[in-house]
Amino acid sequence: MSSETFITGETKRTVDDRFRISLPAEMAQAITDDSGETMLTKERAGCLSLWKAADWQNRQQQGVDLIKQKIQSHRLENRWDEVQRLGRLLSTRNRTIQLANRSRCTIPEGFREFLGVQPNQDVMIVGAVICVEIWNLEAWQNLLEQDMPEFGTLFKDLSG
Numbered sequence: 001m002s003s004e005t006f007i008t009g010e011t012k013r014t015v016d017d018r019f020r021i022s023l024p025a026e027m028a029q030a031i032t033d034d035s036g037e038t039m040l041t042k043e044r045a046g047c048l049s050l051w052k053a054a055d056w057q058n059r060q061q062q063g064v065d066l067i068k069q070k071i072q073s074h075r076l077e078n079r080w081d082e083v084q085r086l087g088r089l090l091s092t093r094n095r096t097i098q099l100a101n102r103s104r105c106t107i108p109e110g111f112r113e114f115l116g117v118q119p120n121q122d123v124m125i126v127g128a129v130i131c132v133e134i135w136n137l138e139a140w141q142n143l144l145e146q147d148m149p150e151f152g153t154l155f156k157d158l159s160g
Helices: 025-030 053-072 080-093 111-115 137-159
Strands: 010-014 020-022 037-044 047-052 094-098 104-106 122-127 132-136
Touching: 010 020, 025 122, 025 132, 037 053, 037 080, 037 111, 047 053, 047 111, 047 137, 053 080, 053 094, 122 137, 132 137
Parallel strands: none
Antiparallel strands: 010 122, 020 104, 037 047, 037 094, 047 132, 122 132
């Protein structure tokens, strides 16, 4: 994430019949890297995140490199089930996409089911400071109900 990026805002959008969503222009710009690529990731059930592809790939590669080092030094010998589980999740977690006209996102198969929306259904587009999130409305409402009471404490902890 570049130091000047701080993405906020909340906008309702409708998924069209081809699973496309128009993002607010300022949000689309914030998550598109110099090569025009955006990383679409599965975060939690009912939510997808959009990141600058290069930033996401760098962040993920650092973690993968550490895991490779641990495998090579035999420090994960008794944890193969966890390594395989991580591999499955890594294999299906993200996909590089291009935004059409720099602001229209098409949700690919495999991600549609995770988001849990159908054509002509509304979603909430949310700026999450370091990325943009696409939320199933029910999942978004549930998260707000859970997290909003902690807003003041969280803000104070992070800004203090």
